[in-house]
Amino acid sequence: TQLLEQSPQFLSIQEGENLTVYCNSSSVFSSLQWYRQEPGEGPVLLVTVVTGGEVKKLKRLTFQFGDARKDSSLHITAAQPGDTGLYLCAGETSGSRLTFGEGTQLTVNP
Amino acid sequence: GAGVSQSPSNKVTEKGKDVELRCDPISGHTALYWYRQRLGQGLEFLIYFQGNSAPDKSGLPSDRFSAERTGESVSTLTIQRTQQEDSAVYLCASSLSRREQFFGPGTRLTVL
Numbered sequence: 407t408q409l410l411e412q413s414p415q416f417l418s419i420q421e422g423e424n425l426t427v428y429c430n431s432s433s434v435f436s437s438l439q440w441y442r443q444e445p446g447e448g449p450v451l452l453v454t455v456v457t458g459g460e461v462k463k464l465k466r467l468t469f470q471f472g473d474a475r476k477d478s479s480l481h482i483t484a485a486q487p488g489d490t491g492l493y494l495c496a497g498e499t500s501g502s503r504l505t506f507g508e509g510t511q512l513t514v515n516p
Numbered sequence: 517g518a519g520v521s522q523s524p525s526n527k528v529t530e531k532g533k534d535v536e537l538r539c540d541p542i543s544g545h546t547a548l549y550w551y552r553q554r555l556g557q558g559l560e561f562l563i564y565f566q567g568n569s570a571p572d573k574s575g576l577p578s579d580r581f582s583a584e585r586t587g588e589s590v591s592t593l594t595i596q597r598t599q600q601e602d603s604a605v606y607l608c609a610s611s612l613s614r615r616e617q618f619f620g621p622g623t624r625l626t627v628l
Contacts, residue, residue: 437615448607448619494558498615503572506558
């Protein structure tokens with residue numbers, strides 16, 4: 407059972423464009439994390455959101471946790487080629503386990 | 517070490533052989549996780565160790581998969597009688613807090 411659905415699965419845009427990636431579930435999570443993974447490496451944590459409705463900003467990246475703590479979004483402003491990578495959302499369930507989405511493969515073309 | 521290390525980085529094996537994958541967590545991290553990632557997909561939870569508690573093995577896909585951890589140090593994931601469907605990147609992560617996991621670079625397993 408896939409608890410977390412990410413969309414879109416693939417996204418290819420030009421440098422300078424804005425984009426939003428979505429992470430949706432029917433389950434409630436105590437927290438939700440976003441990771442970025444580059445080829446040949448493990449995922450690296452970008453942010454953790456805990457409170458429903460919470461918004462966090464990390465330079466050009468804005469993360470939002472839904473009011474009901476079932477969904478989240480990642481918005482990137484003025485994307486750059488260095489933003490290219492696989493973006494993964496992960497929801498924290500019981501027992502400190504993380505359930506990962508399938509990921510969004512982002513390509514930013516110069 | 518500075519981060520989580522895994523070995524080997526790549527492993528090619530023949531169908532039916534056993535393989536052992538190693539993970540060295542960040543020193544002092546009490547929790548250790550193993551995940552499997554198929555090409556272009558998200559991470560599939562396999563097993564979780566927390567201190568001296570019994571591990572959470574609920575993600576292991578079959579009895580061919582097993583893992584051990586000695587105290588709060590090295591962990592080994594063993595896959596017996598490998599199948600082609602086992603081909604994937606196996607990622608290890610360690611953590612001190614519940615919410616931040618630090619990942620190693622993974623072991624890419626190819627079963628011919």
